[in-house]
Amino acid sequence: MASTANTFRNQPDERGHFGDYGGRYVAETLMPLVLDLEREYRKAQADPEFQREFDDLLEHYVGRPSPLYHAERLTEALGGAQVWFKRDELNHTGAHKINNCIGQILLAIRMGKTRIIAETGAGQHGVATATVCARFGLPCVIYMGAEDVRRQSPNVFRMKLLGAEIVPVTSGRGTLKDAMNEGLRDWVANVEDTFYIIGTAAGPHPYPEMVRDFQSIIGKEARAQMLDRIGRLPDLAVACIGGGSNALGLFHPFLDDREVKLLGVEAAGHGLDGDEHAASLLGGFPGVLHGNKTYLLQDEDGQITEGHSISAGLDYPGIGPEHAWLKDTGRVEYTAVTDEEALEAFQLLCRTEGIIPALEPSHAIAAVAKRAKEMPKDSVILANLCGRGDKDIFTVAERLGVEM
Amino acid sequence: MTRLSNAFSKSHPALVCFVTAGDGDTAANLDALVEGGADVIELGMPFTDPMADGPAIQAANIRSLNAGTTTADVLRIARKFRDRHPDVPLVLMGYANPMIRRGPDWFANAAKEAGVDGVICVDIPPEEDDALGPQLRDAGIAPIRLATPTTDAKRLPQVLEGSSGFLYYVAVAGITGMQQAAIESIEANVSRIKQSTDIPVAVGFGVRTPEQAAEIAEVADGVVVGSALVELVGEHGADAPAKLRELTAGLAKAVHSAAKGAA
Ligand SMILES: Cc1ncc(COP(=O)(O)O)c(C=O)c1O
Numbered sequence: 189m190a191s192t193a194n195t196f197r198n199q200p201d202e203r204g205h206f207g208d209y210g211g212r213y214v215a216e217t218l219m220p221l222v223l224d225l226e227r228e229y230r231k232a233q234a235d236p237e238f239q240r241e242f243d244d245l246l247e248h249y250v251g252r253p254s255p256l257y258h259a260e261r262l263t264e265a266l267g268g269a270q271v272w273f274k275r276d277e278l279n280h281t282g283a284h285k286i287n288n289c290i291g292q293i294l295l296a297i298r299m300g301k302t303r304i305i306a307e308t309g310a311g312q313h314g315v316a317t318a319t320v321c322a323r324f325g326l327p328c329v330i331y332m333g334a335e336d337v338r339r340q341s342p343n344v345f346r347m348k349l350l351g352a353e354i355v356p357v358t359s360g361r362g363t364l365k366d367a368m369n370e371g372l373r374d375w376v377a378n379v380e381d382t383f384y385i386i387g388t389a390a391g392p393h394p395y396p397e398m399v400r401d402f403q404s405i406i407g408k409e410a411r412a413q414m415l416d417r418i419g420r421l422p423d424l425a426v427a428c429i430g431g432g433s434n435a436l437g438l439f440h441p442f443l444d445d446r447e448v449k450l451l452g453v454e455a456a457g458h459g460l461d462g463d464e465h466a467a468s469l470l471g472g473f474p475g476v477l478h479g480n481k482t483y484l485l486q487d488e489d490g491q492i493t494e495g496h497s498i499s500a501g502l503d504y505p506g507i508g509p510e511h512a513w514l515k516d517t518g519r520v521e522y523t524a525v526t527d528e529e530a531l532e533a534f535q536l537l538c539r540t541e542g543i544i545p546a547l548e549p550s551h552a553i554a555a556v557a558k559r560a561k562e563m564p565k566d567s568v569i570l571a572n573l574c575g576r577g578d579k580d581i582f583t584v585a586e587r588l589g590v591e592m
Numbered sequence: 593m594t595r596l597s598n599a600f601s602k603s604h605p606a607l608v609c610f611v612t613a614g615d616g617d618t619a620a621n622l623d624a625l626v627e628g629g630a631d632v633i634e635l636g637m638p639f640t641d642p643m644a645d646g647p648a649i650q651a652a653n654i655r656s657l658n659a660g661t662t663t664a665d666v667l668r669i670a671r672k673f674r675d676r677h678p679d680v681p682l683v684l685m686g687y688a689n690p691m692i693r694r695g696p697d698w699f700a701n702a703a704k705e706a707g708v709d710g711v712i713c714v715d716i717p718p719e720e721d722d723a724l725g726p727q728l729r730d731a732g733i734a735p736i737r738l739a740t741p742t743t744d745a746k747r748l749p750q751v752l753e754g755s756s757g758f759l760y761y762v763a764v765a766g767i768t769g770m771q772q773a774a775i776e777s778i779e780a781n782v783s784r785i786k787q788s789t790d791i792p793v794a795v796g797f798g799v800r801t802p803e804q805a806a807e808i809a810e811v812a813d814g815v816v817v818g819s820a821l822v823e824l825v826g827e828h829g830a831d832a833p834a835k836l837r838e839l840t841a842g843l844a845k846a847v848h849s850a851a852k853g854a855a
Contacts, residue, residue: 377766476688490693
């Protein structure tokens with residue numbers, strides 16, 4: 189289980205491989221661009237001014253550090269481990285997505301790029317991208333599945349207010365993966381001036397590493413805050429997984445703290461037995477899509493199948509390659525939570541803590557609820573509350589049979 | 593001599609024609625391309641997520657998958673083509689995931705048994721050659737690589753290393769079926785590439801008409817036409833073969849009468 193240098197924090201290798209996963213599976217037209225991106229990212233990493241700008245914007249624009257919160261009434265209701273939340277739902281724009289967008293747009297500006305593109309599913313990454321583009325005065329094109337445009341109209345309007353152009357994607361099945369295909373097609377056709385801000389820790393190298401690094405602020409803060417508040421690390425850290433960026437952001441700084449168990453929560457949709465889920469790790473097989481090798485929802489011929497989840501942010505048929513590696517090494521445990529369980533956890537948090545969570549972290553909360561009950565009262569669970577639920581109230585109302 | 597090297601050592605440049613497997617009556621479509629004068633056949637393996645393709649070939653992929661086309665069907669189409677046309681080179685073109693799903697060895701051997709001469713995998717660049725390249729070479733199948741306007745002089749040797757059959761020069765930075773690049777830029781890039789290699793260079797992306805094909809044939813070893821043919825299949829369905837034969841014949845006449853070696 190141990191990796192070479194006795195650390196889990198030295199991935200990927202210089203070719204962007206996390207064990208057998210990751211890599212740069214892109215068309216030749218994009219290859220020189222991803223190599224250039226990697227070179228520029230290395231330079232930015234070594235530049236204290238880049239780090240200073242990033243930190244400054246996170247503090248004064250995003251509102252970091254986000255609080256670490258002891259959820260006492262939830263803890264009491266569950267009757268087991270002490271539950272603590274990393275409150276990334278309090279970030280500007282309401283989710284963790286903005287951490288990554290700040291990092292990538294600073295890099296885009298350094299590289300002299302003048303046009304930003306992104307894909308979005310539920311619209312959270314689209315809103316975060318449109319936000320940083322407005323902040324820096326760059327034109328922004330957001331690719332969004334036509335079906336998602338219809339379902340997520342409040343976020344579509346938000347993006348428009350922020351000055352973004354929304355392109356509804358009707359190719360393929362008109363979902364998040366098709367939006368990502370369209371983003372890649374735009375990029376190959378606009379190689380000179382365009383920067384593609386990918387929204388999760390997936391895609392060709394260096395995106396998985398870069399997005400993880402930008403999101404690692406979550407875990408770095410949480411680790412220091414835990415030590416500061418209770419003088420020790422949590423026994424278990426939990427996060428939901430769509431493409432895996434908030435989970436890696438939380439987990440990565442804890443990977444070498446072997447006493448901290450890590451639990452990633454995928455979307456089980458209607459259940460893992462059928463096809464109606466979005467659990468790439470638990471219900472998929474390794475393959476190649478969107479520039480990286482990773483676990484994918486696919487059939488026996490390698491055709492990609494559609495994920496399903498009540499949460500539009502989790503319903504992606506792939507997952508970041510570092511999670512694929514962490515699963516195979518056993519360092520992180522992965523589980524899945526159904527739509528029903530997530531919906532219950534959503535309501536539980538509303539009523540016990542006065543926090544309306546997004547449906548994505550509601551999956552993490554459902555897993556926390558199960559585990560907390562099995563753990564002693566002096567044990568500690570840290571969970572990432574990576575988004576707030578304003579965007580989801582319509583979906584939830586519909587599921588609960590409430591007319592608004 | 594292999595079937596591919598024969599096709600590129602005729603007294604004229606080669607016409608390379610693409611259609612998607614499982615879209616319409618593929619056997620009849622392929623026969624029409626051969627009858628029309630195609631020198632090399634590119635058979636597209638359908639994929640749910642054809643990231644490098646424009647609307648025409650995307651639609652062909654969806655039509656094929658909606659008709660239930662499987663990998664076994666694609667290989668069967670290739671095998672039967674080989675039986676009917678023992679001398680016409682056949683190249684599979686597609687994306688990595690369907691090719692490596694059962695393992696690269698499985699795919700390379702299955703393609704070999706089906707009489708396939710070369711494989712173009714859009715999303716396996718030289719950096720990830722391990723994923724399929726060694727297995728193809730072991731099976732005696734040519735791994736055909738792509739070079740693009742973004743492939744600079746420093747990178748070109750890496751693209752050429754381990755590739756064979758022909759080099760596919762993608763004339764535009766973009767997806768299939770879009771506008772044609774300026775002939776001056778194509779000529780400059782092809783002659784730059786030919787200084788580094790003896791592998792024939794075929795040019796594609798955005799070639800639709802005999803006029804365009806003729807122009808490119810003056811400066812390259814081959815011309816690839818895809819979207820324009822695939823659109824005919826989409827438009828005419830069961831009546832496509834006659835239309836394909838007609839367009840291919842026009843393209844072949846234009847390409848075959850170009851002066852060989854003008855580049
Ligand atoms: C609030 C929230 N959490 C989680 C996700 C899933 O993405 P990831 O797994 O990259 O964190 C999304 C995606 O839209 C989201 O909006």
